[in-house]
Amino acid sequence: xxxxxxxxxxxxxxxxxxxxxxxxxxxxxxxxxxxxxxxxxxxxxxxxxxxxxxxxxxxxxxxxxxxxxxxxxxxxxxxxxxxxxxxxxxxxxxxxxxxxxxxxxxxxxxxxxxxxxxxxxxxxxxxxxxxxxxxxxxxxxxxxxxxxxxxxxxxxxxxxxxxxxxxxxxxxxxxxx
Amino acid sequence: xxxxxxxxxxxxxxxxxxxxxxxxxxxxxxxxxxxxxxxxxxxxxxxxxxxxxxxxxxxxxxxxxxxxxxxxxxxxxxxxxxxxxxxxxxxxxxxxxxxxxxxxxxxxxxxxxxxxxxxxxxxxxxxxxxxxxxxxxxxxxxxxxxxxxxxxxxxxxxxxxxxxxxxxxxxxxxxxx
DNA sequence: TTAGATATATGCATCATGCATGGACATCAA
DNA sequence: TTGATGTCCATGCATGATGCATATATCTAA
Numbered sequence: 115x116x117x118x119x120x121x122x123x124x125x126x127x128x129x130x131x132x133x134x135x136x137x138x139x140x141x142x143x144x145x146x147x148x149x150x151x152x153x154x155x156x157x158x159x160x161x162x163x164x165x166x167x168x169x170x171x172x173x174x175x176x177x178x179x180x181x182x183x184x185x186x187x188x189x190x191x192x193x194x195x196x197x198x199x200x201x202x203x204x205x206x207x208x209x210x211x212x213x214x215x216x217x218x219x220x221x222x223x224x225x226x227x228x229x230x231x232x233x234x235x236x237x238x239x240x241x242x243x244x245x246x247x248x249x250x251x252x253x254x255x256x257x258x259x260x261x262x263x264x265x266x267x268x269x270x271x272x273x274x275x276x277x278x279x280x281x282x283x284x285x286x287x288x289x290x291x
Numbered sequence: 292x293x294x295x296x297x298x299x300x301x302x303x304x305x306x307x308x309x310x311x312x313x314x315x316x317x318x319x320x321x322x323x324x325x326x327x328x329x330x331x332x333x334x335x336x337x338x339x340x341x342x343x344x345x346x347x348x349x350x351x352x353x354x355x356x357x358x359x360x361x362x363x364x365x366x367x368x369x370x371x372x373x374x375x376x377x378x379x380x381x382x383x384x385x386x387x388x389x390x391x392x393x394x395x396x397x398x399x400x401x402x403x404x405x406x407x408x409x410x411x412x413x414x415x416x417x418x419x420x421x422x423x424x425x426x427x428x429x430x431x432x433x434x435x436x437x438x439x440x441x442x443x444x445x446x447x448x449x450x451x452x453x454x455x456x457x458x459x460x461x462x463x464x465x466x467x468x
Numbered sequence: 469t470t471a472g473a474t475a476t477a478t479g480c481a482t483c484a485t486g487c488a489t490g491g492a493c494a495t496c497a498a
Numbered sequence: 499t500t501g502a503t504g505t506c507c508a509t510g511c512a513t514g515a516t517g518c519a520t521a522t523a524t525c526t527a528a
Contacts, residue, residue, distance in 0.1 A: 117445040119417040120401040121438075124311060125451060126424045129437045133427075134301060136301030144484070163506060175485050177508060182484090199493045199506040224297040230426040231419065240296040242412055247303045249407040250310075250332050260306045261298075268294040274302060320514070340475060352516050354477060376475040376524045378528090 130227060134263060137219035141212060146179055147173055148216065151205065152262045155213035158204045161194075165203060168259060189214055217265040246274040251277055262277060307404065311440060314396035316391060323348055325358055325393065328382065329439045331366060332390035335381045338371075338432040342380060345436060365389055421450040428454055 138148040154160060154167045160168070164178035180203060184190045188209035194200035205213060209289050228236060251257045257274045266272070315325040323346055330345045331337060337345070343353035357380060360366045365386035371377035382390060405413060428434045434451045443449070 116402070116413070117398070117442065118447045118449070119413055119420070120398055120405060121441045121443075122417060122420045122424060123405065123449050124397060124401050125309065125437050125441055126420045126427070127304040127307035128311065128440060129424065129427050130301065130304035132436075134305065139483080159505075162508095171484095172486055173507075174487080174509080180483075181508095197494070197506085201507065220301060221294070221297055224301050225293070227423055227427050228293075228297060228300065230422060235419055235422075236293070236296055240299060242408065242419070243296070243299045243303045244414050245386050245407060245412075246404055247299060247306065250303070250306050250404055253394075259309075260302050262363040263305060264298045265294065265300055266298075269298040270295045270462060272295070323515080338475075339477095348515095349517055350476075351478080353514075358477095374475085374525070378476065451517080 124264075130224070133223050133227075136219050137223055138216045138263060141215070146175075147183060148178075149262055150179060150183065151188060151209060151213050152216065154203055154205050155210065155217075156264075156266055157258075158263070159202050160203065161200050167255065168262070170259075183209070212261060216263070220263055221253065221265050221268075247273050248277040306415050307401070310404075311397050315393045315440060317396065318392070322424055323352075324360060327353075327356060327360065328365060328386060328390050329393065331380055331382050332387065332394075332446055333438070333441075333443055334435075336379050338377050338379065345430070345439070360372040360386070367434055393440070398442050398445075421453075424450050431455060 135145060135148075138152070139145060140149075143151065149169045150165060153165060162176050162180060163173060166173045169176070169179075171179065180189065180191065180201075183192070184191055187206055190204050190206050190209075192202050192204070193203050228239070231239060245261075251260065251274065257278050261272070261274050264272075312322060312325075314363050315329070316322060318325075320328065326346045327342060330342060335391050339353050339357055340350060342357070343350045346353070346356075348356065355377075357366065357368065361368055364383055365384050367386075369379050369381070371379050405416070408416060424437075428437065428451065438449070438451050441449075
């Protein structure tokens, strides 16, 4: 039983991930570019170093990636007011539109996949997903990356956020002792 | 509620897919190479054209990919007995070992993620996953690709197989009319 | 036998990437 | 203030996976 569940669940995750990645790349962006847009949509004013960390790319590669996205008019670079070394990144208007489109397509894909379930089944799946997801998170950076393609504005009671707050609270308790 | 489920489930799929891909690339293989090994582990005697189709790569790129894997001793190429144009691909002993290792790591990753659920919850998740997965399959080729990283020998009552058989049966009924 | 289809292979250009390095700026200590 | 060290961004260079166009070998059907 267990092995069969593992395979089925793994296959499902793979299938969904394939479809989602296909969505977000449907605008002529390579995966790393699409993910950068995802991150910048959620966390504007990132630096190149932070972005490099978030998308698991070398700094140099991220510099070029940013240059490409800037050339295509999706992001804007500006100098930091407080630190002359830092370049602040932000989605342009076109970039924000692209990001919204990415999230819309992803949401639609997921909706289609999940609408075969009844209301009760959806509730159950939400509960189970939340539980598994919570256990899967390694640290704050990982949590941030896992949410990189989410549609955050509509994510009520985000399980990732909840889990991280729970841990932070536990951490605070520990440090008080 | 629905939107939150969509996000949580999408994030979970992404997190698992990330981890699984990290597993299968932990042997110095690029993603396409790792997937080729996965396919050949399940379906020996594929041709280059079939493999190219399975991993969504151009024929030319697949020729080079196969050459790389052959150089590294993971696959063997042999001429077809019946068709002089065809190159038959098969995992070498080392390749089979690599494939087994990939599946082991993936299985372990999934097991860890799912062991936080109770027995009942696992049964429920298996049922829901199967239902969603069945709806997600587009055609036979897609089904084949979705299973590309599965540990097939231990996949009892494979939901993908079941779904495709169901469809084939339906197809036969139609053609009889 | 010949024309067209199919399967593999190769020359060439492109492009994302990593490594090594350089340059600008910040921070801290003397 | 100055100098040392660390941080952040940028760039030259090489690598490697990929696609397109094309060549070669083989099969199939007329």
